Amino acid sequence: MLKYNSTYCKRSVRGKNRTRDLAISQNRTEYFPRTVRYVDYLFTPNWIEFQAKGDLVYLHGLGNSVLIVNSLSSVQELFEKRWNIYSHRPIFTAVGELMGVDQVALMPYGEEWREHRKITYAALNPRAVKAWHRAQEDLAAIMIKDILERSDEFSRHIRLTASRIVLYIGYGVFASDMEDPYIEDNEETMDIIGRAMTPGAFLCDLISILKYSPSWVPFQRQIKKSKEVIDRTVYQPYIDVKDQVERGTASPSLATNLITAGDSDPEIEHRNTWAVSSLYGAGTKTTASTVHTFVLAMALNPAVQKQAQSEIDNVVGTNRMPTISDMPNLPYVRALIKETLRWHPTRIIQSKITIPRRTAQDDSYGNYFIPKNTIVFPNIWAISRETPDPENFDPDRFLGSDAPADPFNYAFGVGRRICTGVYLAENSVFAMISGILASFDIAPVAGMTLVPKFTQKHVSSPEPFECSITSRSSGRVELIARRATEVIIGT
Numbered sequence: 001m002l003k004y005n006s007t008y009c010k011r012s013v014r015g016k017n018r019t020r021d022l023a024i025s026q027n028r029t030e031y032f033p034r035t036v037r038y039v040d041y042l043f044t045p046n047w048i049e050f051q052a053k054g055d056l057v058y059l060h061g062l063g064n065s066v067l068i069v070n071s072l073s074s075v076q077e078l079f080e081k082r083w084n085i086y087s088h089r090p091i092f093t094a095v096g097e098l099m100g101v102d103q104v105a106l107m108p109y110g111e112e113w114r115e116h117r118k119i120t121y122a123a124l125n126p127r128a129v130k131a132w133h134r135a136q137e138d139l140a141a142i143m144i145k146d147i148l149e150r151s152d153e154f155s156r157h158i159r160l161t162a163s164r165i166v167l168y169i170g171y172g173v174f175a176s177d178m179e180d181p182y183i184e185d186n187e188e189t190m191d192i193i194g195r196a197m198t199p200g201a202f203l204c205d206l207i208s209i210l211k212y213s214p215s216w217v218p219f220q221r222q223i224k225k226s227k228e229v230i231d232r233t234v235y236q237p238y239i240d241v242k243d244q245v246e247r248g249t250a251s252p253s254l255a256t257n258l259i260t261a262g263d264s265d266p267e268i269e270h271r272n273t274w275a276v277s278s279l280y281g282a283g284t285k286t287t288a289s290t291v292h293t294f295v296l297a298m299a300l301n302p303a304v305q306k307q308a309q310s311e312i313d314n315v316v317g318t319n320r321m322p323t324i325s326d327m328p329n330l331p332y333v334r335a336l337i338k339e340t341l342r343w344h345p346t347r348i349i350q351s352k353i354t355i356p357r358r359t360a361q362d363d364s365y366g367n368y369f370i371p372k373n374t375i376v377f378p379n380i381w382a383i384s385r386e387t388p389d390p391e392n393f394d395p396d397r398f399l400g401s402d403a404p405a406d407p408f409n410y411a412f413g414v415g416r417r418i419c420t421g422v423y424l425a426e427n428s429v430f431a432m433i434s435g436i437l438a439s440f441d442i443a444p445v446a447g448m449t450l451v452p453k454f455t456q457k458h459v460s461s462p463e464p465f466e467c468s469i470t471s472r473s474s475g476r477v478e479l480i481a482r483r484a485t486e487v488i489i490g491t
């Protein structure tokens with residue numbers, strides 16, 4: 001085992017040999033040119049390479065310390081047991097300080113963060129999410145009807161459904177399509193934030209003094225324009241719900257509850273507004289990506305698909321769609337969802353917005369010294385590979401007595417910063433996936449080879465792909481149409 005202590009770390013960082021950096025591994029020490037490797041990490045990070053280097057990989061360069069944690073046991077030790085050190089977020093100068101994004105996911109650990117979590121938890125805790133079952137099932141039913149009518153646009157229908165769910169819960173809104181102004185604004189905002197958080201996008205994130213550059217400097221002008229879009233996205237829907245509350249026409253939603261609670265203190269209103277808006281940013285692409293990964297996996301694994309369909313046929317029957325309350329009785333479908341989250345977790349290391357942490361103080365782990373303000377990434381992808389034959393899509397691995405770690409314990413994060421939306425997300429994904437399985441057969445397009453490839457964006461999902469989606473029978477077509485007439489949301 002490599003002895004990696006604070007003296008050694010300081011020597012490697014401050015010593016004469018400033019052109020080299022240290023990667024630490026449990027098995028060996030490796031040196032590589034600091035700038036090349038660090039820049040390499042910034043622009044083309046390769047999480048497979050990081051995992052191959054061992055349990056912990058430490059990079060230092062351009063004034064930044066970065067630690068990548070590659071195993072579940074170390075992630076649990078650091079992020080869960082030492083939550084008081086590992087629950088901060090990095091300081092996002094461009095997005096946070098200059099664009100004014102005040103979202104819970106980017107906040108340092110502390111009182112303000114706790115207040116934001118409290119607000120969203122009111123709508124997203126295990127008991128509260130039951131109130132959204134019907135809405136989620138209705139929105140899944142609309143998605144299935146839309147896929148039946150335009151199966152070539154399945155990707156759009158999935159994205160629209162994920163967006164509709166959070167807009168409905170947040171603001172009581174039923175978005176008609178992807179051109180809905182709330183969706184367009186939110187998508188633009190997410191693109192802005194995603195691009196701005198890509199390391200290297202704004203030099204002020206690396207050299208923070210640059211944040212004081214005058215307003216005519218091009219990056220400051222760009223930030224000003226971005227801030228206008230972000231503010232409109234965050235405030236407009238909340239203002240609209242306020243109007244509806246005054247007119248007595250507001251639908252039940254998190255915003256409606258907060259507004260009717262009647263605290264008009266500007267600071268509290270600011271907090272409420274940002275807390276509600278965090279649902280879209282954190283909950284749409286992640287949910288849609290998981291369902292896309294499922295569709296891809298089904299096209300590639302016909303035997304798994306058949307087994308899940310036959311479980312649904314046996315348990316639910318053929319006269320109704322599955323509901324969220326069927327979940328406990330469908331163990332194979334549940335295992336399939338876990339396998340989807342494991343096979344390709346949406347938040348993986350190559351996307352910096354796997355939302356890293358920042359150490360609140362110096363720490364040591366084994367023989368390793370971890371300085372204060374180190375940016376720490378839990379390598380969710382590496383953890384998802386801690387099982388035999390990890391590239392094989394096999395839900396059965398979760399049904400035996402030697403099942404690997406449950407992806408619900410890492411794909412949604414760990415410790416105090418664990419995903420606030422996990423219970424809602426589980427239900428959304430189940431409603432969408434079980435509905436698709438009950439209704440359609442998914443296969444590769446005849447004559448085309450389907451190769452799984454995934455985007456390297458901040459929320460990683462399958463690259464656009466085509467597949468054949470056909471209804472399972474004429475009885476299923478009737479059921480899809482009948483269920484769509486029973487939808488009460490948006491009517």
Ligand code: HEM
Nearest residue numbers: 105279282283286287347411412413414417419420421425
């Ligand atoms: C399949 C869907 C989803 C996945 C895979 C997912 C995954 C994650 C992950 C990995 C994190 C980082 C946690 C950490 O730092 O340890 C996170 C944070 C977060 N997620 Fe999710 N998420 C999903 C859906 C949702 C939904 C539906 C919502 C809300 C409606 C949501 C709200 C949040 C929020 C607010 C945070 C920030 C928590 C904090 O920093 O305190 N997520 N999510």
